[in-house]
Amino acid sequence: MNRPLVAILSGAGVSTDSGIPDYRGPNGLWQRDPEAEKLVTYEYYMGDPEIRRRAWLMQRKTQELRAEPNAAHRAVTELERSGVPVRVITQNVDGLHQLAGLPARKVLELHGTARAVVCTRCHERTPMEDVLARVDAGEDDPACLTCGSILKPATVMFGERLDPVVLGQAAAIAKACQVFIAVGSTLQVQPAAGLAGVAADHGARLVIVNAEPTPYDELADEVVREPIGTALPELLRQLRAGDSYSAR
Numbered sequence: 001m002n003r004p005l006v007a008i009l010s011g012a013g014v015s016t017d018s019g020i021p022d023y024r025g026p027n028g029l030w031q032r033d034p035e036a037e038k039l040v041t042y043e044y045y046m047g048d049p050e051i052r053r054r055a056w057l058m059q060r061k062t063q064e065l066r067a068e069p070n071a072a073h074r075a076v077t078e079l080e081r082s083g084v085p086v087r088v089i090t091q092n093v094d095g096l097h098q099l100a101g102l103p104a105r106k107v108l109e110l111h112g113t114a115r116a117v118v119c120t121r122c123h124e125r126t127p128m129e130d131v132l133a134r135v136d137a138g139e140d141d142p143a144c145l146t147c148g149s150i151l152k153p154a155t156v157m158f159g160e161r162l163d164p165v166v167l168g169q170a171a172a173i174a175k176a177c178q179v180f181i182a183v184g185s186t187l188q189v190q191p192a193a194g195l196a197g198v199a200a201d202h203g204a205r206l207v208i209v210n211a212e213p214t215p216y217d218e219l220a221d222e223v224v225r226e227p228i229g230t231a232l233p234e235l236l237r238q239l240r241a242g243d244s245y246s247a248r
C-alpha cells in the first residue's frame with residue numbers, strides 16, 4: 001500500500017517559536033505602525049526611493065535571516081525522512097523549513113522568500129545577504145547589477161499577485177493529499193485558507209493546529225489548540241506510526 005501524501009500548510013504560528021513575529025497578528029508590526037505597511041506595498045515601494053531606503057533598513061533589522069528552525073520545523077523534516085511523502089505549503093518567507101533540512105523542492109513558498117532579492121525588470125535573483133552587504137557598505141537603494149533596475153525582496157508584497165505556478169502546485173497538492181494539516185495559520189488569508197477547503201472537498205483528513213479558532217474548524221476532522229512546538233511533533237509522530245490516519 002502506498003503511504004498517504006501529507007500536505008502541511010504552515011503559517012506564521014510555526015515560526016513564532018523561532019522569534020519571528022506575526023506581522024499580521026493582533027500585536028503585529030502592521031497594527032502598531034501603519035507606515036510600515038507602505039514598505040511592503042508594491043506601489044509605494046516602486047514609486048518612492050525614500051520608501052525603498054527605509055525598506056532596506058528594515059530588512060537589515062529583520063529577524064528572519066538570523067532565525068533558527070524550531071521543534072515544529074524539525075518534526076516536519078523528521079516525518080519526511082521517515083519515508084512519508086510530505087509537501088509543505090508555507091505562508092512564511094523565512095526559509096526555516098529548508099534550513100531544518102527539508103528539500104527545497106518539497107516546499108512551496110506562497111509568499112516568496114526573504115532570503116533572496118529579485119530584480120523588478122530582468123528578474124535576476126540574488127541572495128539577500130549579498131544585497132544587504134551592499135546596503136551596509138553605503139548603497140541605500142541598491143540597483144540591479146545586471147540591468148540597473150529596482151531590486152526588491154523576493155517576497156510577495158501587498159499589491160502583487162502570487163506566483164501562479166506556485167499556486168497551481170499548491171492546489172494540486174491540496175487535491176491529491178490524504179492528510180492536510182494546517183498549522184499556525186489563522187486560515188483567513190486567501191488563497192492559503194481556501195486550500196484547506198479544497199483538501200477537505202477532495203476527501204483529505206483535515207487537521208487544524210492553531211491557538212485561535214479558524215473559519216475551517218467546523219470542517220476539520222481534528223482541531224488541536226495546544227502549543228505548536230509540542231503539538232505538531234506529537235501529531236506527526238502518530239502519523240509516522242500510522243495510527244488512525246488511513247485515508248477515508
Ligand code: ZN
Nearest residue numbers: 119122144147
Ligand atoms: Zn535587472
